[in-house]
Amino acid sequence: MDGTRRGSPGEAARRSGATVTSAAVNSRDLPHPARAEIRLEGVLHALSDPLRLRIVRELAAVGDELSCSHFDLPVTKSTTTHHFRVLRESGVIQQNYRGTAKLNGLRKDDLDGLFPGLLDALLGAAAREADRLGGA
Amino acid sequence: MDGTRRGSPGEAARRSGATVTSAAVNSRDLPHPARAEIRLEGVLHALSDPLRLRIVRELAAVGDELSCSHFDLPVTKSTTTHHFRVLRESGVIQQNYRGTAKLNGLRKDDLDGLFPGLLDALLGAAAREADRLGGA
DNA sequence: CGCTTCGTACGATAGTCGTCGTAGTACGGT
């Protein structure tokens, strides 16, 4: 599977919103791929994991940013961090530190810009499958 | 990643559609997952490999069944077989022996039935990305 | 029948992935 070298430091240091409410504490910056850096294969791979798909679905349902600790996943903290990192590095979500918490938000605009209709189709498919399998 | 252990030989030996275009020479039968057995995560995982995505794209573009040897992939025969198997076992394609050749066809009906709009969105996204990246 | 073509099966190997535990860093409250 090739590999989106995560090493490259600089770049992609822009926050979209600027968080005007308070002082915008961006002491720690996290490396995000720029929109043009997002690869379809990476997105599909990120979403091919049940845990990650679940995270994305919840994020989409809420429509807002959620902290990592908000999710009640059946894995340890380390693993959770790992999954969020995969999602961030593939360009599916964006993460910003907010004090001690880290807020995760879907990069819906970027995804829709690159692949119109894909995210909705994916989310719809996931909802359908959850309904189909969970409808016991 | 768990799930779908392919190791077990027997099992899942049902063809769903049967899709009998012609005389259907089914001397050697290949195990396909039934429509209800297809899992979104499996499909996404299958499509997250560049080689396999390319195969599916070509299959969709032609709209017909193609033999394995039709594809000119930068890997050996063994690896090609492997990729086609992953695609078949995830429910993305169906394979039928036709004399010495093996015809591969997209399971568009099943996929559309399970996840309406997903395949088209995926194909569209792949086309867009190919255009974006290959537009050098 | 022998030979070629098409594809499979069976290792083998190197790399990636998901998972964990432990230790560590950053921020905020008391």
Next chain:
DNA sequence: ACCGTACTACGACGACTATCGTACGAAGCG
């Protein structure tokens, strides 16, 4: 200053994956 909370980093481990090479089976053609 101290401690708790939130998340990370690193190392490890087992499982899976992509790739290969070689050997094999099945269908068709001379």
